[in-house]
Amino acid sequence: MTAAALADMLRARRTGAGKWMARCPAHEDHSASLSIGVGEGGRILVYCFAGCALGAVLEATGLGMKDLFDGPPPSPEQACNFARERGQRAIEATAFRLERIQLADLYRRLWKASDALGERLAHEADDAHGMELLAQLFHRSVEQLRSIEPILSEGLR
């Protein structure tokens, strides 16, 4: 089987050359968490960012390991490379989850700040003063973004 055929089967969205994202069939997936790609020798790369095991994804799709290869099964050396690639992907998935946690926290903080501003504006009749408060909020948001930036780039490294 080819990656394109699997992408078709799971009605995946194409995200780049030889890359797709689909709803994972192995868990209740509300966003597209399943990454499909083309590996060495046309082999299909499948990875669920929510953490489903490859076996679970294949079982839910009705496929076997051999279906991931477009041709003969891999040599021991190829199998070793595949294992290394999977390790790399596990690290990427951890970074992806970390980024989502950090972003959620950032949004919560920005939301709180704008909520407080709305409350203050409701008591202000003076437009010039309102603008001053908006400028302050913007300044604070930028500072919050700056403070979280090193954590984000650390998580994505």
Ligand SMILES: [Zn+2]
């Ligand atoms: Zn999954």
